[in-house]
Amino acid sequence: MSRPAREPLDFHFDFISPYGYFASLRIDALAARHGREVRWHPMLLGVSVMKVMGLKPLLETPLKGDYVAHDVRRHALMDGIRIGRAPRTPMMNPLPAGRAFAWCLVHEAQRAKAFAQAVFDGYWVQACDYSTPASLAQPAQMAGIDPGRLVDAAQTDEASALLRAQVDAALARGIFGSPTVVVDGELFWGYDRLADVERWLSGNFGARAQAE
Amino acid sequence: MSRPAREPLDFHFDFISPYGYFASLRIDALAARHGREVRWHPMLLGVSVMKVMGLKPLLETPLKGDYVAHDVRRHALMDGIRIGRAPRTPMMNPLPAGRAFAWCLVHEAQRAKAFAQAVFDGYWVQACDYSTPASLAQPAQMAGIDPGRLVDAAQTDEASALLRAQVDAALARGIFGSPTVVVDGELFWGYDRLADVERWLSGNFGARAQAE
Numbered sequence: 001m002s003r004p005a006r007e008p009l010d011f012h013f014d015f016i017s018p019y020g021y022f023a024s025l026r027i028d029a030l031a032a033r034h035g036r037e038v039r040w041h042p043m044l045l046g047v048s049v050m051k052v053m054g055l056k057p058l059l060e061t062p063l064k065g066d067y068v069a070h071d072v073r074r075h076a077l078m079d080g081i082r083i084g085r086a087p088r089t090p091m092m093n094p095l096p097a098g099r100a101f102a103w104c105l106v107h108e109a110q111r112a113k114a115f116a117q118a119v120f121d122g123y124w125v126q127a128c129d130y131s132t133p134a135s136l137a138q139p140a141q142m143a144g145i146d147p148g149r150l151v152d153a154a155q156t157d158e159a160s161a162l163l164r165a166q167v168d169a170a171l172a173r174g175i176f177g178s179p180t181v182v183v184d185g186e187l188f189w190g191y192d193r194l195a196d197v198e199r200w201l202s203g204n205f206g207a208r209a210q211a212e
Numbered sequence: 213m214s215r216p217a218r219e220p221l222d223f224h225f226d227f228i229s230p231y232g233y234f235a236s237l238r239i240d241a242l243a244a245r246h247g248r249e250v251r252w253h254p255m256l257l258g259v260s261v262m263k264v265m266g267l268k269p270l271l272e273t274p275l276k277g278d279y280v281a282h283d284v285r286r287h288a289l290m291d292g293i294r295i296g297r298a299p300r301t302p303m304m305n306p307l308p309a310g311r312a313f314a315w316c317l318v319h320e321a322q323r324a325k326a327f328a329q330a331v332f333d334g335y336w337v338q339a340c341d342y343s344t345p346a347s348l349a350q351p352a353q354m355a356g357i358d359p360g361r362l363v364d365a366a367q368t369d370e371a372s373a374l375l376r377a378q379v380d381a382a383l384a385r386g387i388f389g390s391p392t393v394v395v396d397g398e399l400f401w402g403y404d405r406l407a408d409v410e411r412w413l414s415g416n417f418g419a420r421a422q423a424e
Contacts, residue, residue, distance in 0.1 A: 053274050055267060062265050063388035067401060074398070078411060176275035186286070189279060192404040199290060 008037040009197075010182040012170050014045045015098065015116075016091040017178035018072040019191035021124045022081065024117065026194060027181065034201040040105075040113055042098040044167050048176040059088070075191075084127040092123065093131040095163070100136050100154035102162035104145065107153065114143035115150075220249040221409075222394040224382050226257045227310065227328075228303040229390035230284040231403035233336045234293065236329065238406060239393065246413040252317075252325055254310040256379050260388040271300070287403075296339040304335065305343040307375070312348050312366035314374035316357065319365065323355045327362075330354035 009031050013020030024040075031038045049055050059065040069087045076083045097119050104112035118139035122128035130136055133154040137147035153159055173182065177189045181197050188197045221243050225232030236252075243250045261267050271277040281299045288295045309331050316324035330351035334340035342348055345366040349359035365371055385394065389401045393409050400409045 048275065053276060055273070061267070063260065063383070063386055064265060066386055067388070067399060070399075071401075075408075078408070078415070171275070174275055174278055176279070187279060187282075189283075190404065192402065192408070195407060196287075196290070196404070203290070 006035060007184060008039050010041060011038050012041045012043045012175050012178065012180045012182070014043050014094055014178040015101075015119055015123060015130070016094045017045060018083070018124065020178040021120045022075060022079065022191045023179035023181070023194060024120050025081065027179075030194060030198055031201075033198075036201070040101075040116055041170065042101045042116075042163060042166050043170045043175065043178060043180075044094060044098060044163075045178055046094070047167050048171060052171060053176060082125055084125045085123070086127070089127075092129045096133045096136060096154050097123075097130045097139075098166075099159035099163045100133070100140075100150055102166050103153045103156070103159040104143075104150070105166075106162060108143075108145050108150075111143045111145050115139055115145060118142035218247060219396060220251050222253060223250050224253045224255045224387050224390065224392045224394070226255050226306055226390040227313075227331055227335060227342070228306045229257060230295070230336065232390040233332045234287060234291065234403045235391035235393070235406060236332050237293065239391075242406060242410055243413075245410075248413070252313075252328055253382065254313045254328075254375060254378050255382045255387065255390060255392075256306060256310060256375075257390055258306070259379050260383060264383060265388060294337055296337045297335070298339070301339075304341045308345045308348060308366050309335075309342045309351075310378075311371035311375045312345070312352075312362055314378050315365045315368070315371040316355075316362070317378075318374060320355075320357050320362075323357050326355035327351055327357060 009027070011023070011027050013024065015021075028038050045057075050057065055061070058068055073083065073087065075081075101112065101116050101119070104115050108115070119130060119136075122139055122142075123130060128135070128138070130139070133151050136154055137151050140147040140150035170180075174187060175182075175189075179189075179191060181188045181194070183197055183200055186200060188194075188200070221239070223235070223239050225236065240250050257269075262269065267273070270280055285295065285299065287293075313324065313328050313331070316327050320327070331342060331348075334351055334354075335342060340347070340350070342351070345363050348366055349363050352359040352362035382392075386399060387394075387401075391401075391403060393400045393406070395409055395412055398412060400406075400412070
């Protein structure tokens with residue numbers, strides 16, 4: 001007799017990933033429908049995709065880059081999501097926001113998710129750029145975090161080490177893309193796989209997979 | 213006043229793509245629910261992914277290869293599809309089957325889809341290998357096509373040119389992955405996007421996308 005698992009889901013994303021942004025709008029409600037919490041984690045596509053996998057950035061890949069640029073706008077249209085960033089605008093440097101968020105997870109645990117949501121909203125809807133630590137004062141304020149403290153923290157070695165630890169832990173789990181959701185040890189990569197996450201949470205696939 | 217579009221869907225796939233196989237099991241019924249036919253087209257990932265995009269084969273890409281190998285088995289489990297091929301078995305040479313199918317589309321139009329379905333089933337469920345023209349006698353027979361005629365045809369310059377024309381036409385449309393479904397000019401890449409194909413067919417997104 002085994003107790004049904006009620007472990008939180010792990011949601012891994014890069015702020016510069018549009019599909020990560022789309023998933024961020026749905027993942028908590030999806031998990032809540034199944035009595036689950038969600039832990040949010042920063043990752044860096046620049047490390048997983050480019051350094052470990054040896055691939056080009058998505059938007060610079062022939063054919064796929066054009067497809068993705070169109071698909072993001074189409075998905076936003078179909079889901080009624082407003083994207084304020086012009087297509088093909090160069091991405092921001094994701095390091096300051098990633099470091100700040102990794103720091104928040106430790107030092108502002110109650111407000112960390114609100115900070116990440118403010119960064120996502122600012123970047124994708126308001127077309128803000130958070131490439132510098134100073135620019136993070138605004139999402140900090142939105143999340144109820146002292147802006148000066150966060151701007152300072154984002155520049156510390158500690159924040160840098162905390163982000164690195166998150167990135168390394170994700171890679172060790174086999175995570176390479178944004179978004180990736182981990183449910184009871186099962187990885188689901190891609191915004192378009194949230195339906196699978198929901199099916200997995202609803203079904204008894206885990207037991208059957210183990211029996212195979 | 214515009215007449216609602218009733219153009220057939222175009223379904224592009226490589227026989228060695230497991231997600232292409234999964235999609236082949238659903239695409240005609242999906243289209244039929246919306247009063248549409250489906251035209252099937254061979255493509256070659258070896259050309260689009262490796263030559264044009266400059267990427268590694270999926271299963272040889274670090275992290276992603278492991279993920280995909282697992283995801284294919286998980287998807288089969290969730291959808292109740294039997295996969296007879298052992299994971300990580302080297303892929304067959306897709307050229308003979310692609311050439312034969314391209315030839316069937318012209319010379320055996322009524323049986324071409326049945327031939328493609330027999331190849332998909334033989335390869336993914338029965339773990340057959342169709343790397344040689346001679347091996348195609350079996351799926352030809354299944355589809356009601358004279359096996360000797362098809363085996364000979366698969367080795368002709370004409371079959372080779374017909375496949376090349378399909379591959380080039382797909383690339384010209386911006387198609388790079390398997391499966392890709394084209395609906396009224398909109399490309400949807402990925403088995404996990406069939407739900408989007410269905411939403412697109414149900415909704416009025418085309419008109420709204422054009423108005424943007």
